[in-house]
Amino acid sequence: MTSSPARLALPYVIGLVVLVFVPAAAALVLAFTDFTGIGAPELAGLDNFRRLLGDEAFWRSAGNSAIYVAIAVPLRLVVAVAIALVLHRRATGIGIARGVAYAPSVVPDAAWALLWLWLLNPLYGPLAIALGVDFLTVPWAARVAIPLMAGFQIGEAFVIALAARSAIPGSLYEAAAIDGARPWFQLRHITLPMMVPVIAILALRDVIVALQVNFVPALIVTEGGPRYATTYLPLYIYRTAFRYFRFGYASSLSVALFVITVVVVYAQYRLARRWRLL
Amino acid sequence: MSVTLEGAHKEYRTRNGSVLALDRIDLDAADGELVVVVGPSGSGKTTLLRCIAGLEELDSGSVSIGGRDVTALRPADRDVAMVFQEHALYPHLSVRDNVSFGLRARKQSSGDIRDSIERVSDLLGIEATLDRRPGELSGGERQRVALARAIVREPTAFLMDEPLSDLDAELRAYMRAEIHALQRRLATTTIYVTHDQVEAMTLGDRVAVVRRGRIEQVATPVDLYDLPANTFVARFIGSPPMNVVPAKTFGVRTDGFVGIRPEHLRVTADGNGPLTGRVTHVEVIGHEAIVHVIVNEEVVLARVPRADVPQPHTQTGIEFTTENLHLFGADGKARR
Numbered sequence: 001m002t003s004s005p006a007r008l009a010l011p012y013v014i015g016l017v018v019l020v021f022v023p024a025a026a027a028l029v030l031a032f033t034d035f036t037g038i039g040a041p042e043l044a045g046l047d048n049f050r051r052l053l054g055d056e057a058f059w060r061s062a063g064n065s066a067i068y069v070a071i072a073v074p075l076r077l078v079v080a081v082a083i084a085l086v087l088h089r090r091a092t093g094i095g096i097a098r099g100v101a102y103a104p105s106v107v108p109d110a111a112w113a114l115l116w117l118w119l120l121n122p123l124y125g126p127l128a129i130a131l132g133v134d135f136l137t138v139p140w141a142a143r144v145a146i147p148l149m150a151g152f153q154i155g156e157a158f159v160i161a162l163a164a165r166s167a168i169p170g171s172l173y174e175a176a177a178i179d180g181a182r183p184w185f186q187l188r189h190i191t192l193p194m195m196v197p198v199i200a201i202l203a204l205r206d207v208i209v210a211l212q213v214n215f216v217p218a219l220i221v222t223e224g225g226p227r228y229a230t231t232y233l234p235l236y237i238y239r240t241a242f243r244y245f246r247f248g249y250a251s252s253l254s255v256a257l258f259v260i261t262v263v264v265v266y267a268q269y270r271l272a273r274r275w276r277l278l
Numbered sequence: 279m280s281v282t283l284e285g286a287h288k289e290y291r292t293r294n295g296s297v298l299a300l301d302r303i304d305l306d307a308a309d310g311e312l313v314v315v316v317g318p319s320g321s322g323k324t325t326l327l328r329c330i331a332g333l334e335e336l337d338s339g340s341v342s343i344g345g346r347d348v349t350a351l352r353p354a355d356r357d358v359a360m361v362f363q364e365h366a367l368y369p370h371l372s373v374r375d376n377v378s379f380g381l382r383a384r385k386q387s388s389g390d391i392r393d394s395i396e397r398v399s400d401l402l403g404i405e406a407t408l409d410r411r412p413g414e415l416s417g418g419e420r421q422r423v424a425l426a427r428a429i430v431r432e433p434t435a436f437l438m439d440e441p442l443s444d445l446d447a448e449l450r451a452y453m454r455a456e457i458h459a460l461q462r463r464l465a466t467t468t469i470y471v472t473h474d475q476v477e478a479m480t481l482g483d484r485v486a487v488v489r490r491g492r493i494e495q496v497a498t499p500v501d502l503y504d505l506p507a508n509t510f511v512a513r514f515i516g517s518p519p520m521n522v523v524p525a526k527t528f529g530v531r532t533d534g535f536v537g538i539r540p541e542h543l544r545v546t547a548d549g550n551g552p553l554t555g556r557v558t559h560v561e562v563i564g565h566e567a568i569v570h571v572i573v574n575e576e577v578v579l580a581r582v583p584r585a586d587v588p589q590p591h592t593q594t595g596i597e598f599t600t601e602n603l604h605l606f607g608a609d610g611k612a613r614r
Contacts, residue, residue, distance in 0.1 A: 172368060175362060175366040177333070177353045177354060178358065179379055179431070180354035180380055181379070190368060193370045193371075
């Protein structure tokens with residue numbers, strides 16, 4: 001008879017094994033094969049990884065992903081923390097305002113992408129017309145547009161930042177007010193430093209999300225273009241697998257994305273420790 | 279500098295109407311004086327302090343500091359320092375940065391800040407803790423840092439909100455003496471809020487007893503003890519509290535109450551005396567004992583030497599001197 005906690009964890013563990021570990025192991029094995037979906041996979045040794053190092057499309061996708069992370073992560077953190085700071089006070093209608101801030105995260109990704117496809121449409125899209133920028137045909141504009149879309153979907157980070165802000169005792173601000181600290185001084189010396197551990201965790205988490213979850217907007221809004229400007233690693237992996245049916249090579253790209261994610265997050269973690277943020 | 283409240287009035291609006299926090303309070307602390315505001319929880323004493331600090335706005339009335347009306351000023355412009363009940367130290371900053379926070383907020387030069395920190399850390403004996411964070415300090419050390427932060431700015435007045443309530447009994451007694459000595463040395467006007475009447479009696483130059491947003495009496499500790507203005511003060515100050523019973527219990531022919539301190543009652547060994555009663559309960563506290571006696575259906579406490587303690591469930595006589603009786607009217611006010 002297993003103990004009660006173990007039994008309670010069982011459904012989760014089964015899901016984890018079947019839905020994560022087994023596919024991950026399969027992908028790892030496939031990464032060393034040549035597999036087109038027809039016939040049995042053939043062992044290819046390190047061929048896929050050798051090809052990957054010389055694959056211009058891979059490096060371009062990795063660069064695109066890096067640009068996406070560099071824009072989306074700071075943008076989302078700043079937006080989430082700023083909204084949390086504005087909406088943490090109790091006031092009439094604050095619940096509605098918080099709901100509105102969270103709402104974009106509830107919209108399904110495909111619907112959100114279609115909405116932005118309309119907003120950015122060069123012929124009749126309100127945002128494109130208002131700003132006079134053709135987001136869908138100019139590479140740099142497309143590189144900005146996709147992270148911008150993600151900048152609104154900050155629901156979870158907002159809720160976590162809100163909780164972190166609310167956890168700072170009010171007496172600290174009262175002491176600061178008596179001490180003569182203006183709001184800006186309080187923000188710099190109390191609020192942000194006390195939220196830093198949470199912000200650092202959010203940053204770590206958001207880098208992982210930003211590297212892996214931008215497939216839908218890149219596919220629906222820009223189709224990876226213009227001129228491959230928004231072909232991020234997830235989209236490139238998808239196309240390699242399901243358009244060109246090179247499942248073996250796509251698996252090795254997935255492994256590469258995994259390694260990149262681990263390296264970036266670990267580097268970030270080391271930095272956070274060195275700066276005593278965590 | 280003096281701190282003066284005139285007609286300070288404050289109500290909190292709630293869903294079911296309003297709660298009276300301060301009921302037209304007048305209070306004056308002279309330059310260098312330490313005034314303790316004492317009262318049960320919910321009596322409005324903390325609100326009083328917060329209104330002086332400017333953390334709460336008065337509905338009406340005024341606050342003056344050093345003769346200057348500060349009622350409309352922001353907390354920062356009132357030049358007071360406050361010590362909070364839970365210290366309100368910044369957990370992410372070192373002791374040094376905690377102490378210098380107000381100086382940095384006011385953009386003092388780094389040289390001045392260094393001198394100030396040196397001066398107060400020497401005064402409070404916290405030199406060794408300057409580079410540590412509040413989480414690494416003991417309760418007593420945290421208390422000192424909170425005091426240092428208040429002192430370092432050299433404010434015109436200190437406001438202290440139950441600063442010792444987090445400490446254990448031994449440390450509390452020690453810090454109480456330290457705060458007293460410190461306040462004497464700095465001679466800075468201080469308003470000190472507590473619910474602990476021992477703290478009030480030992481610290482205050484004068485003590486203001488508050489209840490339900492009103493000041494019941496302001497007097498020196500000795501006067502408060504000897505000449506309570508009403509039955510509330512009589513019962514609130516002193517431990518065990520003064521016996522306040524209907525006057526007829528002590529054979530006094532008036533419709534009010536009489537009060538007498540437990541130490542002014544003597545039990546007689548032979549069971550005779552002007553009053554007699556049944557001993558229900560005896561609490562021995564070291565060299566003394568508190569004897570609970572039922573006299574004419576009222577419980578009366580006598581504080582007696584241990585040698586005189588009667589057996590529980592026996593009849594005993596009680597003696598007293600009429601000079602020690604306090605007379606209160608039916609409305610509870612002292613008759614003098």
